[in-house]
Amino acid sequence: MKRDIILSGVGGQGILSIANVIGLAAIEAGLHIKQAEVHGMSQRGGDVQSNLRISDREIASDLIPKGQCDMILSVEPMESLRYLPMLAPEGWLITNNKPFVNIPDYPEMEDVMKEIESIPNNIAIDADRLAKEMGSARSANMIVLGAASPYLGIEIKVLENAIKKLFKSKGENVINLNLKAFGMGKHIAEKKADETVSS
Amino acid sequence: MLLGDEAIAQGAIDAGISGAYAYPGTPSTEIMEYIMNSNDAKDKHIRTGWSANEKTAMEAALGMSYAGKRVLVSMKHVGLNVAADAFINSAITGANGGLVILAADDPSMHSSQNEQDSRFYGRFAMIPILEPSSQQEAYDMMIYAFDISEKFEIPVLIRIATRLAHSRAGVEQHTSREQNEIRLPSEPKQFILLPANARRRYKLLLRNQAMFEEASEKSSFNVYFDGSDKSLGIITCGIAYNYLLENFPDRDIPNPILKIDQYPIPRNLVEKIYYSCDELLILEDGYPLVEELLKGFLATGKKIKGRLDGTLPRDGELTPNIVGKALGKEFEETRPIPEIVKGRPPQLCKGCPHIYTYEALNDSLLEYTRGRVFSDIGCYTLGALEPFEAINTCVDMGASITMAKGAADAGFTPAVSVIGDSTFTHSGMTGLLDAVNDNSSITVFILDNATTAMTGGQKSSAYGKIEDICMALGVGKDHIHVIDPLPKHHDVNMEIFKKEIAYEGVSVIIPRRECIQTVARRLKMAKKIKEVHATK
Numbered sequence: 001m002k003r004d005i006i007l008s009g010v011g012g013q014g015i016l017s018i019a020n021v022i023g024l025a026a027i028e029a030g031l032h033i034k035q036a037e038v039h040g041m042s043q044r045g046g047d048v049q050s051n052l053r054i055s056d057r058e059i060a061s062d063l064i065p066k067g068q069c070d071m072i073l074s075v076e077p078m079e080s081l082r083y084l085p086m087l088a089p090e091g092w093l094i095t096n097n098k099p100f101v102n103i104p105d106y107p108e109m110e111d112v113m114k115e116i117e118s119i120p121n122n123i124a125i126d127a128d129r130l131a132k133e134m135g136s137a138r139s140a141n142m143i144v145l146g147a148a149s150p151y152l153g154i155e156i157k158v159l160e161n162a163i164k165k166l167f168k169s170k171g172e173n174v175i176n177l178n179l180k181a182f183g184m185g186k187h188i189a190e191k192k193a194d195e196t197v198s199s
Numbered sequence: 200m201l202l203g204d205e206a207i208a209q210g211a212i213d214a215g216i217s218g219a220y221a222y223p224g225t226p227s228t229e230i231m232e233y234i235m236n237s238n239d240a241k242d243k244h245i246r247t248g249w250s251a252n253e254k255t256a257m258e259a260a261l262g263m264s265y266a267g268k269r270v271l272v273s274m275k276h277v278g279l280n281v282a283a284d285a286f287i288n289s290a291i292t293g294a295n296g297g298l299v300i301l302a303a304d305d306p307s308m309h310s311s312q313n314e315q316d317s318r319f320y321g322r323f324a325m326i327p328i329l330e331p332s333s334q335q336e337a338y339d340m341m342i343y344a345f346d347i348s349e350k351f352e353i354p355v356l357i358r359i360a361t362r363l364a365h366s367r368a369g370v371e372q373h374t375s376r377e378q379n380e381i382r383l384p385s386e387p388k389q390f391i392l393l394p395a396n397a398r399r400r401y402k403l404l405l406r407n408q409a410m411f412e413e414a415s416e417k418s419s420f421n422v423y424f425d426g427s428d429k430s431l432g433i434i435t436c437g438i439a440y441n442y443l444l445e446n447f448p449d450r451d452i453p454n455p456i457l458k459i460d461q462y463p464i465p466r467n468l469v470e471k472i473y474y475s476c477d478e479l480l481i482l483e484d485g486y487p488l489v490e491e492l493l494k495g496f497l498a499t500g501k502k503i504k505g506r507l508d509g510t511l512p513r514d515g516e517l518t519p520n521i522v523g524k525a526l527g528k529e530f531e532e533t534r535p536i537p538e539i540v541k542g543r544p545p546q547l548c549k550g551c552p553h554i555y556t557y558e559a560l561n562d563s564l565l566e567y568t569r570g571r572v573f574s575d576i577g578c579y580t581l582g583a584l585e586p587f588e589a590i591n592t593c594v595d596m597g598a599s600i601t602m603a604k605g606a607a608d609a610g611f612t613p614a615v616s617v618i619g620d621s622t623f624t625h626s627g628m629t630g631l632l633d634a635v636n637d638n639s640s641i642t643v644f645i646l647d648n649a650t651t652a653m654t655g656g657q658k659s660s661a662y663g664k665i666e667d668i669c670m671a672l673g674v675g676k677d678h679i680h681v682i683d684p685l686p687k688h689h690d691v692n693m694e695i696f697k698k699e700i701a702y703e704g705v706s707v708i709i710p711r712r713e714c715i716q717t718v719a720r721r722l723k724m725a726k727k728i729k730e731v732h733a734t735k
Binding site: 010011012023027032033034035036037038039043044045046047051059060061062063064065066067078079081082084085086087102103105106107108111112115119 | 200202225226228229309310362363365366367368369438440441442444445446518519520523530531533534535536537539540541542543544545546547548578581655
């Protein structure tokens with residue numbers, strides 16, 4: 001079993017919280033893990049990514065080879081497309097579809113969505129709106145993670161435990177909101193999978 | 200799960216250091232941050248904290264080594280340029296307590312102005328170099344580095360690259376060693392580099408080269424893996440080894456491999472692979488150091504492939520695919536980046552005080568021809584980008600003041616410097632003294648956000664001292680102004696800007712407002728503390 005994941009977004013959007021959950025879960029599942037992060041200049045509102053590799057065998061490179069990435073997990077739609085050369089033909093593209101516009105030439109959302117939908121295995125969700133509706137705007141990233149959860153090769157229970165661990169210091173309420181967000185994302189992914197099968 | 204930087208830091212703690220010195224710089228910053236935040240280090244009373252620059256850090260570390268204690272000094276690759284005088288001479292004095300210098304290189308220049316390879320500095324100084332290929336090796340090497348530093352009485356350089364520094368993996372920790380007692384060098388004149396002593400010490404350094412090389416030959420970090428396909432031998436340095444393995448999922452590499460993680464280059468091992476194979480491929484991140492040496496100027500020997508003959512790109516970091524191509528592997532075309540995807544360069548944060556300063560500076564220079572703003576290394580370098588396009592140079596720490604001085608001396612006045620508070624005390628003060636002594640016609644903007652912002656908000660050595668320093672260096676009191684960089688003070692600010700830019704002599708303007716990131720962090724902490732108290 002191996003999952004090579006590229007996490008992407010814009011500096012300051014907190015992609016590392018997703019990485020931390022998957023990392024904690026991978027350790028609990030007894031898997032090997034390597035995680036290359038971006039620190040420094042790009043963190044100031046620029047495009048950022050993290051190479052997260054989990055496997056039941058020892059992992060050599062900190063960087064994912066081109067075309068072998070199993071999943072792009074993005075908290076920003078245009079950023080999810082930046083790493084397409086890395087994605088394997090059957091790989092998943094899972095992204096929050098709420099644009100983060102801090103450049104003057106940000107493309108039309110319609111065109112961005114067209115590109116995302118051209119990837120056979122894609123899930124784009126309005127995580128920001130859903131998070132706000134459930135009263136926890138800061139849990140959007142956990143919705144995106146939930147949407148990825150059926151395809152991570154890690155048991156759902158183990159992922160949920162990792163969320164509990166990560167937010168332990170923030171109290172019961174924050175844990176529950178994040179678990180709920182995670183469950184919501186997971187539900188959307190499963191529903192989409194059912195529709196694909198039936199259509 | 201530790202970052203490479205953190206594995207280095209924990210390794211140093213467990214090796215029994217009594218102190219750590221550093222100036223922040225990507226990708227090395229997390230080493231000192233980890234030690235500063237480590238309860239382990241606090242319990243052991245390990246000295247931590249940021250130095251004014253890499254040279255002062257290196258010298259303090261040398262002093263701690265002189266006193267017999269183990270010490271780590273860490274910096275980014277260009278920081279070693281700043282520390283170079285002390286670094287090179289420390290090879291002549293030798294070490295007493297274990298002295299390890301960590302240089303973090305940045306191939307592909309993710310956050311740097313060049314991609315210089317610190318291994319050349321190690322060779323220049325003629326000291327042992329270690330280059331870990333994994334986080335675990337980084338940890339293990341720290342223990343080993345301090346041991347050989349004391350055994351050979353020599354500083355040891357550890358070289359890492361961004362991809363190791365900023366990547367996490369599981370690291371197994373060993374038991375920790377006690378710190379050294381204070382113990383002066385056995386040779387009392389060892390650290391007095393008068394020519395007579397220095398010549399003697401230098402001869403000793405030259406004699407010891409054979410010993411360092413023997414250590415490399417025997418090192419468990421340098422490994423020879425035999426292979427049946429002798430048409431090609433592969434030499435890897437540091438993390439390049441991982442990229443080689445990545446191309447063989449079952450690790451069934453048919454060729455002989457020499458993995459070099461310790462220098463000087465182990466001659467016998469290199470000869471072994473050279474004479475048993477038809478050709479060699481050299482994989483190293485950074486400059487082609489090993490490749491160039493093996494190839495030789497006349498390139499009369501066997502074919503050596505690598506960065507110099509185009510088998511690998513001459514610049515930039517290695518990746519699994521680049522190494523795969525060098526091995527002759529074919530890769531299928533993957534999806535292209537859609538054309539609609541636009542570049543998203545880093546930018547100044549919303550609410551950053553530099554934004555106003557640049558807008559106002561641009562306004563106040565409208566009446567002059569362009570190209571007058573000499574800047575420096577920090578967040579404010581982003582003033583080069585749209586929408587500001589407010590600066591014309593960025594070269595090295597402190598160069599804003601001295602380059603403006605040079606341009607002014609050439610008759611190009613007014614000349615303006617833009618430098619951050621931390622960069623000013625790092626390397627700007629001496630340049631300002633030059634300008635005062637020459638009465639050069641420059642206006643120096645010291646953007647004081649009370650922190651070293653670019654690297655994540657470390658304590659600035661300049662905090663609360665800038666006006667006093669400028670006055671002490673001889674800048675006239677009437678030409679030092681502290682302003683509040685907010686649009687509501689625009690009229691007052693513009694008057695000061697224009698007057699001082701027109702002034703023929705040295706003036707200093709200090710736009711002072713705390714970094715928006717550290718403010719946010721401070722408020723968050725305060726809220727947390729309040730909540731904790733409320734629940735009690």
